[in-house]
Amino acid sequence: MLDKKDFKPVTLADRAFFENHYALYPQTHSDNTFTSIICWNHFMHYRYAYVRGNVILVCTAAGVTRLHPPIGPHDPELMQEVIRLALDMGDNNKPLMLIEPETAKLMKKIDPDLLFVPDLNHFEYVYRAHDLAELPGKKYLKIRNQINKFRKNYHYSVEPITPENQKEIMEFLVRWCESKNCEDNFILAHEIEAIFYAIEHLTELRLRGLLIRVGLQVSAISLFERLDSNTAIIHFEKGLPEYDGIYKVINAETAAVLANEVEYINRESDLGVSGLREAKLRYHPHHMVEVYSLKRRTGFPFVT
Secondary structure, X not given: OOOXXXXXXXXXXXXXXXXXXXXXXXXXXXXXOHHHHHHOHHHHOOEEEEEOOEEEEEEEEOOEEEEOXXXXXXXXXXXXXXXXHHHHHOOOOOOEEEEOHHHHHHHXXXXXXXXXXXXXXXXXXXXXXXXXXXXXXXXXXXXXXXXXXXXXXXXXXXXXXXXXXXXXXXXXXXXXXXXXXXXHOHHHHHHHHHHHHHHHOHHHHOOEEEEEEEOOEEEEEEEEEEEEOOEEEEEEEEEOOOOOOHHHHHHHHHHHHHOOOOOEEEOXXXXXXXXXXXXXXXXXXXXXXXXXXXXXXOOOOOOO
């Protein structure tokens, strides 16, 4: 029977294992990617178990523990064990998270009384790559105007992120963090640590990226990778706020590179941040990656 003792910490040495497993069972949500897991591991404290061909993830952030559904061949018995363990050791409200719609249906067949709630803050925005690169039609007119204004006001250049410009990027991230008062923002304080890790381990994680220089100064970056054969994912995107429109430019420049490789770009979730949600919606997503959480019910075996 599955037990919390079966889980071990995720480390960078596990990269090949996760890559091989995800080649068999491609993921659609960024939180399950090895890059997200390892870059946010300082905060999320990920552990995993490998049982009967399935990977089961558990994370503990700010004292709250939650499990992910098994990733691998459908195994109703194992699913029941994961549900039981989640209820035993997981969050008092939502012990099992990142449940995709098809997985929820399979879980309902196991137990029709299970209650799922949409986790809107973790819905991810997926766009057509060519839409983000070309910004066609009237619905993107305002964004195109802002990019044209930026190009008129600033002399800038674009180049790939490499080990050679790593130091400059670290210096840029310090400036960005100071501009955002990261030390006083719980989320940003952890995010900057995740980005630093990504830059420091760019080669090991097989991440790619672009930077924008305004004049000679690094003023924006993006970090991305292939999620599957048809989709790329943008893990991080940052720009200095004094350059109006720079986020729209790094977005477009990144999309222009990826549009030659994939049909879709996943730009991750908004985490419920109002301004971020509005910004992502302005780009008119093609679809969302929907996920649900298991919610405890009143009475056995659920309690509220």
